[in-house]
Amino acid sequence: MKFVTSMLTTSVFALSSVAAFAQSDYPTRQIELMVGFSAGGNLDILARQAEPFLEKHMGGADIVVINRPGAGGALMQTQLAGAEPDGYTLGLLSMPGVVTVLFGGDVDYEIDDFEYSGTFTFEPHSIMVGTDTPYETPEDLVAAARENPGTITIGGAGIGSAAHLAVKVLERAADVEFAFIPSPGSAEMQNQVMGGHIEGGVTTISSSYTRHQENQARVIGTLSSERTTVAPEIATFGEAGYEVEWGALRGIAAPKGTPQEVMDKITEAVRLTMEDPEFQEIAAQNNMLLTFMDGAQFEASVRKIHSDLEEIWADEPWIEQ
Amino acid sequence: MIEDLIGAGFALMTWSNVAAMVFGTLIGIVIGALPGLTTTIGLAILIPLSFGLSPLVALGLMAGLYNGSMYGGAIPAILLNIPGTPAAIATTFDGYPMTEQGNAASALRVACFSSAVGGFSSALALLLLAPPLSLVTLAFGPPEYFWIATFGLVSIAVLIGGDPIKGMISALLGLLISSVGMDTVTGRIRFSFGRLELVDGVNIVVVLIGLFALPRVLQMAEDAVTRGVRVSDLKIGRGQSTPFPIAHLIPTWIRSSVIGIMVGILPGAGGNIAAFLSYNEAKRSDRDPESFGKGNPKGVAAAEAGNSSDNAASMIPTLTLGVPGNAIAALIMGGLLVHGLQPGPSLFRDNGEIVYGFVLQMMITSVLLFALGGMIATRIFAQVLRVPQVMLAPMIVALMCLGLYTVNNSQFELFMMIGFGVFGYILMRMQFPLPPLILGVILGGMAEQNLRTALLISRGDWWHLLASPISKTIAGLVVLVLLVPLYRHVRERQSEALKNG
Amino acid sequence: MQRLKNRDVICAAVLVLFSMAAWMQAIALPARASLFPRLEIALLFGLSVVYLVRSLWRAQPVQSAEPFFRNLGRLLVALVLISCYVFIFPRIGFFTATFVFIPVFSFVIGFRDAKTLLLGAVLFTVSAWVVFVVLLGRRLPPEALLSAIFGGGA
Structure with a gap:
C-alpha cells in the first residue's frame, strides 16, 4: 500500500516538473487560474469570461479556471503564495479582500508573496439609503452623522469585510461616526435597507444601482473620485470633498519569483484581452467596469491600501483579540 | 410576477430543461423504489453533482427527484410490502392487500395518479401563496427573523420523533456546528482550530451528504445483502386489473391534498406524517371504515396523495423565509445555496425567472408521473430491486465523492464528510433525530446574526426583540410549541391514572 | 434491557x-x-x-433490542476502504480509483460473483465518465496512472 502510494506520488511529481524549466516558449502546458470563491460568484464569472480571451492572446495556451473557495479567498491566496513560481499556477485576486483578510486572522501569506500582473476591473463601492430617509447627497449623510455621531445605521457584509472597511475609510475621511450593522451578505443588507430596518448600506455600485433604478432604494454616491460609466448620474464622495477611493479591483497575480519574462507575457495577454472588442461587449453586458492597470500599478495600489489599513488597525483595531 | 412566470415558462422549454425534468423524475422513481435509498439520500448525492449545471437544469433534476421518489416509494410498498421511503409506509396498508388479491396493477395505477394529483395541487399552492408571502417578508426585520428561525428550530426539535430531549440536543449540536468559522458581527474566527478550510464555516453540503448518505452506506456494508429481490417475488398481475375508480377517488384526493399542503407549510412534519394523517382521515370519514387495510383503493389514494401534496408546499416557508420545514426542504435549500440563490424576498425579486421556473418544474414533474409511471415503465423500475445492495454501496460513495470534490476541489472536505458520516451513524444508532441537526446548521447563523443585529440596532435594548406585533406573535408560538411535550406528558399521566384507577 | x-x-x-x-x-x-x-x-x-x-x-422503553453494531467488522472494513479511496482518488484520478474501489469494496464485504463485480465496475465507471466528463465537461483530477502507462493523452 505504502509502496504504491509513494510510487504514485513520485510519478505525479515527475510529471509536474518536466516543463518547469522551459520558460522561453511559455506556456507549454496547462495553466491553472485559481479563484478563491465559489463558482457563480462575481470573481468566478470574470475568470470564466476572460479565460478564452486570455488563451487566445497567449498564443492558444490552455488555461483552466479552478475554484478554491475558503476563508474569503485566503485559502486560495495561501496556496498561490506557496505554489511553484513557474507561471503555471496563477490566481485571480480581488482587492481589497486580499489585504483585509490579513488583519486579525490566522492567515500566513503576505502581499510580498506575489508577483502582480494586469487588472481587469475596478468597481467602486457606493452608499445606498432607504427611499424614506431624508438623505439625497453625500453631504446630507455626512452632515447628519456629524449632528448625531454613531446613530445613523449603515449596513454591509460582516466586520473586516470590504464593505465594513469602506465605512471606516469614509468615517476617517469625513471625520464622522456611523453605527455599522454587519449582515451576512449584500443581499440581506439590501433587504434591511428596503424594509426600513436600517437607514443605509454599502455595496458595490453595480448591485446598488439596480435597486436605485427600480426605486427601491436611493444611491447617494460612490466612494470614488470619478463617476462610473454604468451610473454616470450618481454623485461621488470625492466631488463632495471627501477623499476616498474604495472599490473592488480585480487582477491576476503569480507566486513570488515567477520569471519577469513570464509575467510580461501574462500582463500583455491581459492588456490585449481588455482591448478585445468582443470582451468589451461581454463586459458591458455584465455591467463590468473595465480598468486596466499593469503589474506595477496594481502592486502600488495593493501596497497603498495595505498601508492605509495598517494605519487604521494601529489606531482602532476592528477585530477584538 | 406574471412576466417572470411567462419568462420562466419559456425558459423551461429548452431541451436541456425538459431532459432534466424527465431524467430527474426517472431517477426519483428509481431511488424511491429502492428500499434504503430515500428522497433525502438521493438529494444529498444529487446536489453536489448538479453543481456547475445551469440553476434551472439543476432545480429541474431536484424537483423531478422529489416528486418521482414520492411515487417510487409506493412500488415496493405495493408489490412487496416494503415501503421504499418512510413516506410510503401508509401505502402498504392497502397497497399490499390489493396485490395479494391480484390487483397489483390497479394499485400501482391508483398510486401513480394520486401522487400526480397530490403533487400538482401542492405546486399550485406554492405558486399562489409564495409570491405574495415573499412581499410581506420585507417588513420582517432582524427581531422577526430571529423569532422565525427560533420557531423553525424549536418546532422541529420538539415535534419530530418521540423524544424532545434528544431532538433538542440534536438541534443544539447543529447550532454549534453552525458557529464554526468567521463571526460576521465581530470578525472573529471561532472554533477553526487554525484550519483555513474552516474559516468560512462548515460547508452545508458536506454535512448533508455526510449525515444523510454515508450512515446508510455503512449500514449496507454491515448488512451485506448480496442478493437482490428475485424476479419471481414480484407479482405484477397482467390483465386482471379491475376498472379504475377515478370518480370515487376525487373526494379522497381533495381531502388528502389539503391535509398534505397544511402539513407541508408547518415546520416539523414531513411526507410520512402527511400520509398517515390523510390515511386516517380517509378511513374515519368513509362510510365503510372496516374495508380499509383490506385492499381499499381509497387507502392507497389517500396515502399517496397525502405524501406527494406535502412536497411543493414544504417549499413555501423555505423559499419565502429561508426556513425549511423538514429535512427534504432543508436539502433543497442547500441546493439553492450551492447555486448562489439566497431564499427570502431577494430570491423572488432578483431571480424571479429561476424561482418561478422551479415552481413550474414542481408542477410539471408531478404531471410527468402520468406518463412515466405507466405499467410498462413501472415493470422496468421494479427490476432495480434486483441490484445487490453491496454493489450499490461503493457506487453511492463514488458519486458522493465525485460531486463533493468537483464543487470545491478540497480533500479536506472529503475527510470531513467521512467524519460527519460516522457522527451521523452514531446518532442514528442512538435514535437521535437528524433533521433538527441539519436545521440547526442552517438556521443557527440566521438566529444568531439576527439576534445580534437587532441588539446592535436597538443599542442593547432586549425589549426591541418583542417590539412589533409580528415578533410577539411568533414568540408566543415558540412558547406554545415548547409546551407541547409537557402537555403530552400530563395527558399520558392522566390516561395512565385512568387505567390504574 | x-x-x-x-x-x-x-x-x-x-x-x-x-x-x-x-x-x-x-x-x-x-x-x-x-x-x-x-x-x-x-x-x-x-x-x-x-x-x-x-x-x-429508568431504562428507556426498548423499541428494538438489536445490538449497537450490526456487524462491527464489516463496518470498520467499509470505513477503512472509504478513507483509502478518498485519500487516493485526488492523486491517481477518479476513474482509475473508482474502477478498483467498487469491486474491491463489494468483494471484501462479501459479494463474490466475479462476473457481476467486473461488469458493475465497468458499467459504472464508463457511464460516470460519459455523463460527467463528456456530457457535462466536469474537470476531475488527472488520471496519473493512466497517463503514466499510456504516456499522456488520458
Missing part, C-alpha cells in the same frame, strides 16, 4: 464531557463573539445532564 440502558448512559456522559470541553474552547474567545456559542453550550450541558439523569433513573 440492561445493555440498552448503559448505552444511553455512555452517550449522555460523552455529551456532558463534550459540552465541558466546548465551554473551555468558547471562553478563550472574546465575550461578544462567544455569547451565542456559550448560550448553546450551556443549554447543551443542561439537556445532557437531564438525559444522563433520566437514563440512570
Whole structure:
C-alpha cells in the first residue's frame, strides 16, 4: 500500500516538473487560474469570461479556471503564495479582500508573496439609503452623522469585510461616526435597507444601482473620485470633498519569483484581452467596469491600501483579540 | 410576477430543461423504489453533482427527484410490502392487500395518479401563496427573523420523533456546528482550530451528504445483502386489473391534498406524517371504515396523495423565509445555496425567472408521473430491486465523492464528510433525530446574526426583540410549541391514572 | 434491557464531557463573539445532564433490542476502504480509483460473483465518465496512472 502510494506520488511529481524549466516558449502546458470563491460568484464569472480571451492572446495556451473557495479567498491566496513560481499556477485576486483578510486572522501569506500582473476591473463601492430617509447627497449623510455621531445605521457584509472597511475609510475621511450593522451578505443588507430596518448600506455600485433604478432604494454616491460609466448620474464622495477611493479591483497575480519574462507575457495577454472588442461587449453586458492597470500599478495600489489599513488597525483595531 | 412566470415558462422549454425534468423524475422513481435509498439520500448525492449545471437544469433534476421518489416509494410498498421511503409506509396498508388479491396493477395505477394529483395541487399552492408571502417578508426585520428561525428550530426539535430531549440536543449540536468559522458581527474566527478550510464555516453540503448518505452506506456494508429481490417475488398481475375508480377517488384526493399542503407549510412534519394523517382521515370519514387495510383503493389514494401534496408546499416557508420545514426542504435549500440563490424576498425579486421556473418544474414533474409511471415503465423500475445492495454501496460513495470534490476541489472536505458520516451513524444508532441537526446548521447563523443585529440596532435594548406585533406573535408560538411535550406528558399521566384507577 | 440502558448512559456522559470541553474552547474567545456559542453550550450541558439523569433513573422503553453494531467488522472494513479511496482518488484520478474501489469494496464485504463485480465496475465507471466528463465537461483530477502507462493523452 505504502509502496504504491509513494510510487504514485513520485510519478505525479515527475510529471509536474518536466516543463518547469522551459520558460522561453511559455506556456507549454496547462495553466491553472485559481479563484478563491465559489463558482457563480462575481470573481468566478470574470475568470470564466476572460479565460478564452486570455488563451487566445497567449498564443492558444490552455488555461483552466479552478475554484478554491475558503476563508474569503485566503485559502486560495495561501496556496498561490506557496505554489511553484513557474507561471503555471496563477490566481485571480480581488482587492481589497486580499489585504483585509490579513488583519486579525490566522492567515500566513503576505502581499510580498506575489508577483502582480494586469487588472481587469475596478468597481467602486457606493452608499445606498432607504427611499424614506431624508438623505439625497453625500453631504446630507455626512452632515447628519456629524449632528448625531454613531446613530445613523449603515449596513454591509460582516466586520473586516470590504464593505465594513469602506465605512471606516469614509468615517476617517469625513471625520464622522456611523453605527455599522454587519449582515451576512449584500443581499440581506439590501433587504434591511428596503424594509426600513436600517437607514443605509454599502455595496458595490453595480448591485446598488439596480435597486436605485427600480426605486427601491436611493444611491447617494460612490466612494470614488470619478463617476462610473454604468451610473454616470450618481454623485461621488470625492466631488463632495471627501477623499476616498474604495472599490473592488480585480487582477491576476503569480507566486513570488515567477520569471519577469513570464509575467510580461501574462500582463500583455491581459492588456490585449481588455482591448478585445468582443470582451468589451461581454463586459458591458455584465455591467463590468473595465480598468486596466499593469503589474506595477496594481502592486502600488495593493501596497497603498495595505498601508492605509495598517494605519487604521494601529489606531482602532476592528477585530477584538 | 406574471412576466417572470411567462419568462420562466419559456425558459423551461429548452431541451436541456425538459431532459432534466424527465431524467430527474426517472431517477426519483428509481431511488424511491429502492428500499434504503430515500428522497433525502438521493438529494444529498444529487446536489453536489448538479453543481456547475445551469440553476434551472439543476432545480429541474431536484424537483423531478422529489416528486418521482414520492411515487417510487409506493412500488415496493405495493408489490412487496416494503415501503421504499418512510413516506410510503401508509401505502402498504392497502397497497399490499390489493396485490395479494391480484390487483397489483390497479394499485400501482391508483398510486401513480394520486401522487400526480397530490403533487400538482401542492405546486399550485406554492405558486399562489409564495409570491405574495415573499412581499410581506420585507417588513420582517432582524427581531422577526430571529423569532422565525427560533420557531423553525424549536418546532422541529420538539415535534419530530418521540423524544424532545434528544431532538433538542440534536438541534443544539447543529447550532454549534453552525458557529464554526468567521463571526460576521465581530470578525472573529471561532472554533477553526487554525484550519483555513474552516474559516468560512462548515460547508452545508458536506454535512448533508455526510449525515444523510454515508450512515446508510455503512449500514449496507454491515448488512451485506448480496442478493437482490428475485424476479419471481414480484407479482405484477397482467390483465386482471379491475376498472379504475377515478370518480370515487376525487373526494379522497381533495381531502388528502389539503391535509398534505397544511402539513407541508408547518415546520416539523414531513411526507410520512402527511400520509398517515390523510390515511386516517380517509378511513374515519368513509362510510365503510372496516374495508380499509383490506385492499381499499381509497387507502392507497389517500396515502399517496397525502405524501406527494406535502412536497411543493414544504417549499413555501423555505423559499419565502429561508426556513425549511423538514429535512427534504432543508436539502433543497442547500441546493439553492450551492447555486448562489439566497431564499427570502431577494430570491423572488432578483431571480424571479429561476424561482418561478422551479415552481413550474414542481408542477410539471408531478404531471410527468402520468406518463412515466405507466405499467410498462413501472415493470422496468421494479427490476432495480434486483441490484445487490453491496454493489450499490461503493457506487453511492463514488458519486458522493465525485460531486463533493468537483464543487470545491478540497480533500479536506472529503475527510470531513467521512467524519460527519460516522457522527451521523452514531446518532442514528442512538435514535437521535437528524433533521433538527441539519436545521440547526442552517438556521443557527440566521438566529444568531439576527439576534445580534437587532441588539446592535436597538443599542442593547432586549425589549426591541418583542417590539412589533409580528415578533410577539411568533414568540408566543415558540412558547406554545415548547409546551407541547409537557402537555403530552400530563395527558399520558392522566390516561395512565385512568387505567390504574 | 440492561445493555440498552448503559448505552444511553455512555452517550449522555460523552455529551456532558463534550459540552465541558466546548465551554473551555468558547471562553478563550472574546465575550461578544462567544455569547451565542456559550448560550448553546450551556443549554447543551443542561439537556445532557437531564438525559444522563433520566437514563440512570429508568431504562428507556426498548423499541428494538438489536445490538449497537450490526456487524462491527464489516463496518470498520467499509470505513477503512472509504478513507483509502478518498485519500487516493485526488492523486491517481477518479476513474482509475473508482474502477478498483467498487469491486474491491463489494468483494471484501462479501459479494463474490466475479462476473457481476467486473461488469458493475465497468458499467459504472464508463457511464460516470460519459455523463460527467463528456456530457457535462466536469474537470476531475488527472488520471496519473493512466497517463503514466499510456504516456499522456488520458
